Amino acid sequence: MPLAPGTVRDSIVEFLSAIGKDASIDEILTAVSSQLGHTPPSSIRSYLTLNTPKIFERTGRGRYKLNGNGHKSAIEICRSKPGSDHRTVGKGIIYHADSFAWMANQPENSIEAIVTDPPYGLIEFNDTETAKLRAGKGGVWRIPPSFDGHQRAPLPRFTVLNDSDRKNLHRFFLRFGVQLTRILVPGANVLVASNPLLSHIVAGALTEGGLELRGYISRQVMTMRGGDRPKNAHEEFDGVSVMPRSQWEPWVMLRKLPEGRIQDNLRKYRTGGFRRVSAERPFGDLILSHPTPSAERKLAPHPSLKPQAFMRQLTRAVLPLGKGKILDPFMGAGSTIAAANAVDYESVGVEIDRKYFDIACEAIPLLGDLHTKTPD
Ligand SMILES: C[S@@+](CC[C@H](N)C(=O)[O-])C[C@H]1O[C@@H](n2cnc3c(N)ncnc32)[C@H](O)[C@@H]1O
Structure with missing residues (x-):
């Protein structure tokens, strides 16, 4: 079944919020795939690039963390759960x-x-x-x-x-x-x-x-x-x-x-x-x-x-x-x-x-x- 729009992005946000620091694309890929099942690396990369600098900040080559807006969205995602x-x-x-x-x-x-x-x-x-x-x-x-x-x-x-x-x-x-x-x-x-x-x-x-x-x-x-x-x-x-x-x-x-x-x-x-x-x-x-x-x-x-x-x-x-x-x-x-x-x-x-x-x-x-x- 195709994932609802934003699911991969929300999963990246939840992972980065949980670890409280930056992570490599590989680490993000492992965390997202363990939550949502196999996710193509290209999809992770495009969500990260699309949402930088809106919610993610690039901290080095292939490394990202949440910025202030990202932390706010992590709390919003949590609040929207039943x-x-x-x-x-x-x-x-x-x-x-x-x-x-x-x-x-x-x-x-x-x-x-x-x-x-x-x-x-x-x-x-x-x-x-x-x-x-x-x-x-x-x-x-x-x-x-x-x-x-x-x-x-x-x-x-x-x-x-x-x-x-x-x-x-x-x-x-x-x-x-x-x-x-x-x-x-x-x-x-x-x-x-x-x-x-x-x-x-x-x-x-x-x-x-x-x-x-x-x-x-x-x-x-x-x-x-x-x-x-x-x-x-x-x-x-x-x-x-x-x-x-x-x-x-x-x-x-x-x-x-x-x-x-x-x-x-x-x-x-x-x-x-x-x-x-x-x-x-x-x-x-x-x-x-x-x-x-x-x-x-x-x-x-x-x-x-x-x-x-x-x-x-x-x-x-x-x-x-x-x-x-x-x-x-x-x-x-x-x-x-x-x-x-x-x-x-x-x-x-x-x-x-x-x-x-x-x-x-x-x-x-x-x-x-x-x-x-x-x-x-
Ligand atoms: C080790 S048991 C606690 C048992 C408790 N000490 C008692 O005496 O009944 C942990 C409980 O946490 C619940 N749990 C797991 N994840 C949770 C979550 N995210 N939010 C609320 N409850 C959760 C489980 O369903 C389980 O009943």
Whole structure:
């Protein structure tokens, strides 16, 4: 089917906006072809020449970047994408939308904190992989063997990511960082769920996007990743694990730079620190946790659902004065929004998948009302 007029141009604009710098024609061609399918190099060249200097600037031989008008069109392209339905659930508002389009429509300095668990690998929640997961057909999803009578939740296989996936991941988080830096108030905390294989890419790209890295929060939890013996040589090397059985989940911790002294930032924006657990006890960066209980997974059937006991500790801590709005731009079934309701904070969630959005509408009030126990 022929592409609608302007599709190739918009794809070039989106790519250059995502990387935030100039790129060669070859790099642009690879990015556009991975989004739209095979695109002839001549077509890329003619779009670039036709729109220079209107939206592109030539920075060297065969290299281009966006100029001021180009950045404006990147935001316009994002705004024109569908972003529709929204609901109120307790003190939270949730949107069925693409969060990049949603964020492009938000005013500057309008959000006080981010707590989110983004799509890693970037492919595990695309239409094809979601369909495979729902059909129980695997794909990037690994269904761990059930043992001791318990059915295990599917896990995405991040070890299958190749160089190009990792570059896309970097591009995705750079774009995310640039958008966040615009909509967050100074001093706002950003907590991003990650895993030990990819957290360095996430931290690097978000920092390039304008945020400041402040460290990591370690969720101590036994995951199903690692611990396996060498494939097809289990018996020969029965004393070897290819990688350790993972027992923690890193959450990348960043912030938008505060304005001046922390006390001034706290007064002006209500951000610039973490809320203490009690007057005697500061919030700590090691949190004992457990896998998401099956009762919660039944209420909110999402493959990456985070447990309420843990999410409530995080959400409570990210607003130092308990005031402001927490955004989860990759809401899934709504564990962040439910946790924010449980600690009586305002929140906003955005989810692109209609089915998960519908699950979140029903699950958030139920998860938010659950009594949970925190491991000692
Ligand atoms: C790792 S899951 C989050 C699960 C969540 N922590 C929970 O407890 O339910 C990531 C979610 O982001 C959604 N997603 C992916 N790309 C998105 C986008 N551009 N805008 C909004 N949501 C997106 C996926 O559909 C998926 O539900």
